[in-house]
Amino acid sequence: MDLAQRTTLQERIDKYMTTEEVARRYRVAPGTVRYWRHIGYLPDGVKRGRRVLYDPDVLDKWDADQAGGAAA
Numbered sequence: 001m002d003l004a005q006r007t008t009l010q011e012r013i014d015k016y017m018t019t020e021e022v023a024r025r026y027r028v029a030p031g032t033v034r035y036w037r038h039i040g041y042l043p044d045g046v047k048r049g050r051r052v053l054y055d056p057d058v059l060d061k062w063d064a065d066q067a068g069g070a071a072a
Contacts, residue, residue, distance in 0.1 A: 015055070015056060015057075016046065016053035016054060016055060016056075017053065017054045017055075017056055017059070018051065018052075018053060018054075019033050019034060019045075019051075019052055019054075021054075022042075022054050022059070025059070034052075037052065042054075042062070043058045043059065043061075043062045
């Protein structure tokens, strides 16, 4: 794998948000984000080990849907 491919892979990995970052985005506690995921309110994250990561593009679309298309 050359440097350009590694950079692209690293960028793809780095774009995912942790529960804590999602909590800051929505100005709520991390426990609220976990609860929202549990009840199906928030889009599904990707589980990696014990950590759940969220794709910001999916959250942007979810935000737009929640706002009736006015966001994003």
